[in-house]
Amino acid sequence: MDTEYPVLGSKEHQIVYWEEDIDVAVIGGGHAGCEAALACARLGMRTILFAMNLDSIAMMPCNPNIGGTSKGHLVREIDALGGEMGKNIDRTYIQSRMLNTAKGPAVHSLRAQADKARYKEAMKLVLEKQDSLWIRQSEVVYIDTKNGSVSGVLTAPGGYYPCKSVIICTGTYLQASCIHGTYRVQTGPGGMQAACGGLTDCLRDLGLPLRRFKTGTPARVDGRTLDFQKMEEQKGDEHIVPFSFENSPDAIRRPQRSCWLTYTNERTHAIIRNNLHRSPLYSGDIRGIGPRYCPSIEDKVVRFADKERHQVFLEPEGDHTFEYYVSGMSSSLPEDVQRDMLRTLPGLEHVQIMRTGYAIEYDCIDPLALDHTLQIKQVKGLYSAGQFNGSSGYEEAAAQGLIAGINAALSIKGGDPLILDRSQAYIGVLIDDLVTKGTNEPYRMMTSRAEYRLLLRQDNADLRLTELGYKVGLISHARYSRFLRKKEEISQEIERLENTCLSASAEVNEFLNSLKTSSIRSGVSLAELLRRPEISYGDVIAMGDLAAIERPHLDSAAGEQAAIQIKYQGYIEKQMQQVEQFKKLEQKLIPQELNYEEIPSLRLEARQKLSKVRPRSVGQASRISGVSPADVNVLLVYLEQYRLCKK
């Protein structure tokens, strides 16, 4: 039998047996892998998801929450496109909060604490139940290609799965090592087995640009050893907003858990400073590139030496465990130092560590090697998503997984790819940033990265993307009809507010005065009143009722949409004009075979960068660092010449 099947790759992996043909193999069962596999299977692809350990499916090895600023936007976008993350956190949240409510609607951000165990269990069940999807505990060690296209994958035990597409979602598992103090061990996150069976070599042999990144996580502690009396309580919201547009608040209401806030102090900092020499970050033992936005506590103490205290949040990890996540104390200091520094925090004097904080290093790809569909440019049918692409965060991973999954399936089915641009979605910003600008540290989504964030609100993700999700085939007919109804309601409500006049009655003026806004002398439209900063949509409704103005019964989300669109009309229109400008260059596509070396008027640096990134549009080209406005103009003229020559 050994002689019958060939060996593969420089590592001479032996094919032991042949499996049935499939369409898509997803490598990894984290947040990217789950969305990728579900999207493929739901689009009718025969799909297998491989994970090092099936208990690691949808695992949250770091913070126990989903969402937050800009990440919450990503989750709602995933939901609008037909992904699973929003639904799954709605099933398993133990606290829900809308952040930034004191600021404008564009930056309101939804965040939920998850019951980690239930989150992954629920997601695993969704995968199990999904038709056309199989999940398999096995390590993929080799990706086979023929003529530059994916042809199959081989697992460590020797099973060969012929397939058309592969989606790499290896997260932080590839050649992973975890480090605290001088202790270094070759494991993936949370002590899971690392993927060291040869996939890295295979990818390197395929010519992919690999690199090594680093991230970290704080300790988990025993809640029974915490004194919450000494901390500030942070409760969940009374009125919750579900992540999924398919859920109503009432349907998912449940008792919520609290998080707790405490602070570091000078004693904490002294312990850290006195033990810096024992940190692998400072001894040079860790060379991977870590994220700026997620610094370890030792980093914070060194870089912000004059800050007297740092916030620390204690977050429950679930309903059926005493474990708490110590947010703000990410560290790779030795265990004894971690223990000693934690015990200086008010409320943690007697704390018992359950899991030590650690830094983790892993192999990933330079995302400039990808195109906007998240396909690796050099190998047809090879896609990648999540932390392997140099991002960080569950939500960033899930968003990429969904897009990679959709595009892998669409490519096999022969449809147009799904590419979201920067004016459509945070997902578009995320992917465009990664594949255009690349990243030198694990990339985190931030609202400040989105140029058109007033248009990319979390509340209107469905209005922006449901249509696309429906076209792709991930949104059901029933959901689409409900969506169209909501859209109709919004435009009717806008029309009603614009065209309904409120006359200057004593009652109305009394109400206006109570809101500390000027009274009206003659009839004013409801929309006009709503544009006043002091007046909310609820106030307008109340005044309408005072004047006995009839109004239709509306879905509250539809009313909210109508109100936002009226209230911030000026700013929204301004951004829409900017988007119109932006789209012009975005729609000028560049033929992929273009040889930039043949355009002598481009500056050398521009020629090199363009050859590397191979932008899909002139718009993307303009965002590459090192491509000047003059280069863009030269490119426009060259493209026109090229087009005419082709004719």
Added chain:
Amino acid sequence: MADQYNGGPAIAAISTPAGTGAIAIIRISGRESIEIVDAVFQPADKSSLRDSPSHTIHYGWIVDPQTQDSVDEVLVMLMRAPRTFTREDVVEINCHGGAYIQGRILELLFQSGARLAEPGEFTKRAFLNGRMDLSQAEAVMDLISSQTDLSLRSSIHTLKGGLREKIDMLRGGLLDLMTQIEANIDYPEYDLEDVTLDQIQKTAAAILEKMEDLWRTAESGRLLKQGIKVAIVGRPNVGKSTLLNALLREQRAIVTDIPGTTRDTIEEFVDLGGMPLHLVDTAGIRETEDVVEKIGVDLARRAAEESDLILMVVDAGMELDGEDRAIFQEIRHKQYLILLNKTDLTAAHSADEFAAILGDPQAREHILAVSAKEEKGLDTVESRIRKLFFDGTIAIGKDPLISNLRQKEALRRGIAGLRAVLRGVEEGIPQDMIMIDLTDAYDALGEISGHCVKDDVIQEIFSRFCLGK
């Protein structure tokens, strides 16, 4: 592709070569160019371009719509798409050649909605709209890259050192504010100091005030290192620095009685009744053994060579010597005026006699009598310069003029952005929306100083604040 270019946003630029000719042509192309010109053009026959047939010529005046001041008497050519150079609607304004006038007309066009054409943009549009032969593509691309290069270089040179610092300081102030706002948005739960609307108001108002100051200096021509380059030459101690100071009406150059104290050239910018003058006071042109002074003399000679107009200062109380004659020989083929200085003291000769001594009868009409010390006769000097300038006899280079306009335009946008910020604060608009206008203002300032870094704010957030799990 061509369709998208047909009717691009209106662009305007001076399309005649820099600094020459009594007449200049300003070209406008693109969507609404006809309406834009209509807004600033009053035809003698009271018609409007909008209602006129294509390929017609109209006589009238360019008038500032705000002040109703007449700027210039012009001929306007109306050419409707597609039979035009760019295949878009094109209007060409034939105006007088003075740079000041060209600049004013361009500014009025910008105020009415046109924007300054990028280098090579008319040609680019002509090409993209299929107006040109395919074989010309290479030339168009070369034109774009070389002209951009040129304008980039000239715009960098036109920034006065102090101005760059000022702009950078203002940008720094804005960046600081933006970083605080953004950090608060992205990290709402961290104990960062909340940015209050009051704080935004104060910072924005302070920066706006400084920008408006800059705008006023820009209006009076001091924003950029440009203008009509006027060199003040003459042998030592004839009163060049005193003259410069009189023109500036401020004591900047060292004025002493020791020959050769002006070791280096002193450069100043002055607005002479709407004319931007770039005054260069040179060290005395003198053959000398003094090494340090020799550098000064070299500088002086070079400045004289590069100038648009030379003011030769002569001490009226002294006989002309060989040096004076040598200097005169250097400048007589350029645009020059000879200023007989120190006429407050006894003059050695009359203007006619000086002309005769110089051996050039034509020199007589270039000679003006002044007293720099008592500020007498300066009005005559000013009006003579103005005449030379407005009839186009002397002109400044086009590139600095263009970059000046570009920078002024950016400054105007920056000011508009900050005003919108203040309006937003007044109306209690959420901070994340105010950021839209703050970003506009910040980007506009960046254009002036030539910065265009996009990720400034994110960089700043992480270097200034301690954030993250």
